[in-house]
Amino acid sequence: MARIAYQVIFFALFLVFLINPNLAGAASPPVLPDTLPSLGTVKIAPNKHYKSQGLHTFIFGQHWRNVWTTPIEVPILDIRKFAGGLEPERKGGGFQTQSLRLKGKNGIVYKFRSVDKDPLKMMPEALQKSIVADVLQDQISSYHPLSTVLVKPFTRALGVLYSEATLCVLPNDPEILGEFNAQFGGMLGTIEIHPDEAENHSDSFAGADKVLGTHKLYEKLISDNDERVDGEAYLKARLLDLFLGDWDRHYDQWRWAGYKNGKKRIWQPIPRDRDQAFARFDGVFPWVETQVVPQMNNFSESYPGIWFLTWSGRRVDRKCLTAIDKKTWKRVAKEVQAVLTDSLIHEAIQTLPTSLQNEEAAWLEKALKSRRDHLLEAADEMYRIYAAYVDIDGSDKDDYLEIVRLENGSVAVRIYKMDKKEWEKKGKPWYSRVFDPDYTEEIRVYLHGDDDKTVISGDATESIVVRVIGGEGNDQFYDQSYVYCCGFFRSSLTYFYDSDPNTYFKSGANTEINREILSTPPDLVEKYERTPRDYGYELWYSVDNLWATYNSDFGLMLGHGARLERYKFRQSPYAYQMSIKGGYAFGSEKYELSYNADIRSFISGTSLRVEAQTTGLAMLNFYGYGNKSKINEARDEDELYETESQKTTVSTKLIIPASPYTVAFVGCDYKHLNIHFEPTLNPDDHEQTYLNLNRPKGVYENQNISLYAGFSIDTRAKNVLSSSNEEHLSFEWRAPSSPATKTAACSGYFLSLEGRYFPNALKNDIDFSKLKLDLGTYIPLPLKLSRLALRFGGEKIWGPYPFYEAAYLGGQNTLRGFRLQRYAGDAEIHAGCELRLYLSKFKFLVPISFGPLAFSETGRVFLEGERHADAWHTSVGGGLWFSFVDPSYTISISLGRTVSEASGLNTTAAYLTTGFTF
Structure with missing residues (x-):
């Protein structure tokens, strides 16, 4: 918020x-x-x-x-x-x-x-x-x-x-x-x-x-x-x-x-x-x-x-x-x-x-x-x-580009007019500069139209990266240079780019050729002002990286973070992005730290995600298995069912875009759950937790790895009623909008399907697998900004699994009103609908649109061997939403109330979030 x-x-x-x-x-x-x-x-x-x-x-x-x-x-x-x-x-x-x-x-x-x-x-x-x-x-x-x-x-x-x-x-x-x-x-x-x-x-x-x-x-x-x-x-x-x-x-x-x-x-x-x-x-x-x-x-x-x-x-x-x-x-x-x-x-x-x-x-x-x-x-x-990254423009005339790698690591760049008959330079250079490696990392020369010739020569022990980008016309590229520093694993220091089939290339020891065809910008502003940045880096760590949220499970949570982006040639929107953030939940007195990297230069056109996280908020409660798990009225619920744990995960995922709104992904996770429990079992000790008293599978087998794959389709971003939404229409694929923006959609849908396999490795003594589905859609209503949001989800597990990998229901992401992780089983399904109505607009600092929301959610878990457990768990609730200036900037406040708690002790929970729950 x-x-x-x-x-x-x-x-x-x-x-x-x-x-x-x-x-x-x-x-x-x-x-x-x-x-x-x-x-x-x-x-x-x-x-x-x-x-x-x-x-x-x-x-x-x-x-x-x-x-x-x-x-x-x-x-x-x-x-x-x-x-x-x-x-x-x-x-x-x-x-x-x-x-x-x-x-x-x-x-x-x-x-x-x-x-x-x-x-x-x-x-x-x-x-x-x-x-x-x-x-x-x-x-x-x-x-x-x-x-x-x-x-x-x-x-x-x-x-x-x-x-x-x-x-x-x-x-x-x-x-x-x-x-x-x-x-x-x-x-x-x-x-x-x-x-x-x-x-x-x-x-x-x-x-x-x-x-x-x-x-x-x-x-x-x-x-x-x-x-x-x-x-x-x-x-x-x-x-x-x-x-x-x-x-x-x-x-x-x-x-x-x-x-x-x-x-x-x-x-x-x-x-x-x-x-x-x-x-x-x-x-x-x-x-x-x-x-x-x-x-x-x-x-x-x-x-x-x-x-x-x-x-x-x-x-x-x-x-x-x-x-x-x-x-x-x-x-x-x-x-x-x-x-x-x-x-x-x-x-x-x-x-x-x-x-x-x-x-x-x-x-x-x-x-x-x-x-x-x-x-x-x-x-x-x-x-x-x-001087670090230099862009040099040739012309639409016949140009002769001469680049000399000097022994001291410097690079001389000269551009001449060219004698078209002889394909040789003529007269004095109309561009001339010597670049010092102490200041310059890369030189890019754009030759533009007509017929051009490039000759790169000279031997050196180290040198500057040179990129020559051809244009329309019959161009010739010659790399006669040699750089000794590259050793056995020789890297490229000369890059030639030209998609014309008539272009002639003569490579050297350090040359790489690229024939990729690029689209032409529609106008001068797009051509000169909106091109993606392709050099240097940027670090964000200001007040803009503050964040806050609240729910009844862990209370108010405040955090801050920093983000680094590195930009390279023809790697849009960046070569990689790294972020680190941390937050503290004052209600549960637990913290969360995370690191995320999005690497676009690993394989062209894909995203390699690397994530690491340690959190005390992932496994807050354990009430046992099945739909009939009861809450002990004689004990304080927070003390009895609360788990003291710290989950640490390291994940890698390769995302492969198939369209502007569809991606496939494969990945691998490592997970370690550090569980705090009493070493001795004493049922008469009122300080004992439910987890310690029952010690389900996973208390000791607290490490695993998993392999997973899936796909997702998400058309919501383009349907947010925002005046600044044009950026989502182009296939730049930059994580096009935040989750908060997506949930404010007035139409569209999302679908995610993921399969995951946990092999017999580390402390996981037997393999198991799971399949997870998440689906939602938004139906616009006649009243401005009003819509009906629907969602359905489920999860199924095959094989013996540790308790922390169970299919859980309860909390903000599945059944509001129920405590987080209230029900656990081999499988779960849940569904919900939320009516979001527009009521009016007022001004306080900025124009604010607002309206009521009402929801109903239901779901159940499945547990092998559980009998007469066909009861569904339902919650209802309502609240208010506020959009600042336009729906891209929305917060929602809601209360959820259980109406079919298995123990008969219905509960109420409050939520404050950016955007909506889904």
Whole structure:
């Protein structure tokens, strides 16, 4: 339940929140006049409603509230004189910023952007009138309202191409602004030249002959090897991002200006939207938020982890920084640091209005100087991140790829234009870099279209893994290299990928060839932004890994865990995932620890699961065998029938997907049950438990191994009524949804069948086997979100078995209301139905749908030799369910009552769970 609450609220809150002067043909950044034609000035606070103190500030953060609530003197823009007169064209489409495009009589397009933000349109409609919306709006105070103005002196000094913004207020002018006057008239914002996308335009931004968005730039770079990004200019811009603490630099935060230089066109970066520069996430709530979404970095005097500070921009970085080696990187970092002088930082602070020249301004100046002093260390960490796994793009022209493995372990990569007649390189390389094994683990080169040739040569004692991925066309691959370190069990260091039947391969001693055919992404966003991660690892251990549950058998249980995922090339969604978690049940005073691994790289297209667990909650009770087992009224039930045991299991399972919703599996388990009982048998001792008095088979034979196989079909995930369910429709097979999400389904079904064999081994002195079935379906009802859930299950055992392997009934998973493991036998069957009705919706922090539920469950066990035991054990109950925002985030509370307890002592049990019981 705790995990669901964190995911709902923090996901919503998360939503809130260079040019090279020596380049021939490059233009200077466009500069607005420092003094705009105005209709006078006005004193206005960016947003006085962000003022707070005391507990609110402690919980939600001080942020930049003092800046937001301090009145500043701002010019009122004379839109009739500026740029010869402005005419509004249309509203912008930003997620939070309100913007208006205006065209001047000089032919230039300008953009007015609001200083304050409106996060409502980023939120689901169900949240827009909730307290979450109020909190989200309040958290806008984490932005510095004048960040775009503060950035201006730094971009000018570094020569970074940037659309400079000037602070102003739009006038109330219905005649000029027309339909936009109601929204924008009197609004505080900034005016800037809009770097619009344009293939060819005489009035293009900064004199560029073309201006493109990021994805169109990628397509342009691939289409022609004469199209290049100025990597050093981009690196300058990114180092400035680190310095400013601007963590939100995704692909749409950039435009690209192209300048012809002979046959080549060089592309300069144009960073946009500096709203997240200097963002502060202090306070309890924002701190927790940054634990869940770690790329939301708090601006301070020191740098946070560079991995997360650069995370939002990682995809653009990995495209545009591949040609820069360590020496060049360090030189550019020193150049940037040298420009960021004390006087420049002071000049930037002085651009703030007089009323803001206070202690916070002094702190900001001090923080910027400290970050400048440590910029080289931050730059070095950034280099290590992007040097580890490098993706290099060829082009759709004929390319000649030359890779040389050097004796010291380094690898030289050069890409030339190719003479198609001779299939040889020509001219100088248009890409060249030497990779150091101290920094680089893998190099991937994508050759794309047309006919290409790859030649890998050189001998070395150790080297870097190289992957070359061919594209359309008749390609040739030659591996003439040799790496001595691999020994007798030689591993591959060169990988060639090409599915074209006309491709020619010549392998070497360390070569592996892959002809797998991959599907083509449907659009540019899928192609460049939603590709599975294929490098590095990720570790989650924050508050998002908390979990909680409750039932009458073991009381409240709280736990925490951590999860590690390792990513590798073409291993989706990961190469392996490992998790460890632990919890403590306060009612039974017992603990549980578990380790789980999901290995996808063992056999392609399968999942190898390795699990280990030790728990005191697996075998809580033993009441004896059969349907007629009685409860002794003279003894305390908890003391008499409780078992003191600790079960330890180690399991391996191979899962083989047959379709998006069907899998087969085979596996092997080891189990050890450590049972605590008195060494002597004394029936008159009232401290003796039922288990100790009867000592069934298994008290001493407490170890076994088992082999099992089965299959399961589960169509529930795709039928959850959730706005974010699209991920379940693709066959990525990533354990597509949690059990809590699946049980919230409104239609669909699940079926699981498993057979298990226990051989005569370890302390199991005779073999036995069992078969287990679980089946359920969901029938939608006419009333919104209402459904009838049905389930049926059973288990059958053949051969003598230890008591802890019996077929049990009772507890949350079979018969609610009955104590856990109330009945035991050679076999069992159980069935249940649960009516889940939608009643209404209300708002408390978030929109909450809720309704009643009612259930009836029945079942019985079978025991060889038991006579006149045809009684069925039935329970009934009801409760409430609550869905937060949508049914994917559901909790249910229920009470179950037995109506046919064999002993006549009917019991009641309570349950609180994420999702539903089934």
